[in-house]
Amino acid sequence: MIIDTMVFAYALMGVEGxxxxxxxxxxxxxxxxxxxxxxxxxxxxxxxxxxxxxxxxDLGLEVLQDAEGLIDRVIPTxxxxxxxxxxxxxxxxxxxxxxxxAAAELGETRVVTFDKKLLQTFPSLTVDAGEFGG
Numbered sequence: 001m002i003i004d005t006m007v008f009a010y011a012l013m014g015v016e017g018x019x020x021x022x023x024x025x026x027x028x029x030x031x032x033x034x035x036x037x038x039x040x041x042x043x044x045x046x047x048x049x050x051x052x053x054x055x056x057x058d059l060g061l062e063v064l065q066d067a068e069g070l071i072d073r074v075i076p077t078x079x080x081x082x083x084x085x086x087x088x089x090x091x092x093x094x095x096x097x098x099x100x101x102a103a104a105e106l107g108e109t110r111v112v113t114f115d116k117k118l119l120q121t122f123p124s125l126t127v128d129a130g131e132f133g134g
Contacts, residue, residue, distance in 0.1 A: 001029040002103045004113035005041040007129050008070070012063040013049060018114065024133025025112050026070060033073040033107060035080055035099045042067055075103050091121050101125050 003026065010018035011026050026032065046063050049055040080102040087098035097118050100111045104125045111126045113119060119126045 001031065001109055001127075001132075002033050002035075002100050002107065002111045003029065003038075004100060004111055004115060004118070004129070005038055005045060006114055007112055008038070008042060008067045009045045009049075009063070010114070012066050013046075013055065013059075021130040021133055022114075025129040026133070028133045029112065031072045032070055033075060033103065033109070034071055035075050035103045036077050037096065037099050038067075038071075038074075041096060075106065079106065093117070093121055 006018075007022045007025055009015070009022075011022035013019075015022075042064065046055070046060040050057055050060045077099065080099050083102040083105065084095050084098040087093065087101055088095040091098070097115065100113070100118070101122050104111045111118065111122070112129050112132050113126055114129045119128055
């Protein structure tokens with residue numbers, strides 16, 4: 001399964017209301033795949049939590065290390081970016097998200113996400129993280 005950045009973030013940062021379903025989703029995936037863009041996105045999410053919510057830098061670094069340890073396969077962006085752009089233009093949707101969708105198409109799998117807009121726009125290629133792990 002392709003795992004969205006926020007699934008990692010919610011599970012590893014213990015976000016109340018999301019920690020358990022995110023953790024269950026990660027545990028339920030037979031194979032955790034991500035586009036290489038996940039690293040940049042996760043660094044940004046962790047940085048925001050450090051700067052805005054007071055997460056310690058040490059804990060932030062631990063989150064990054066823990067996420068890396070969960071990933072089974074990283075898909076290079078250059079294998080995805082043309083299709084991601086086509087999808088972004090066609091559906092007027094963020095290219096960060098359509099990289100996930102392009103990865104799902106490539107691997108003939110689905111994206112596990114909490115993102116309601118992504119779930120609504122690409123229902124055949126996504127699954128709600130709360131339902132996937134439950």
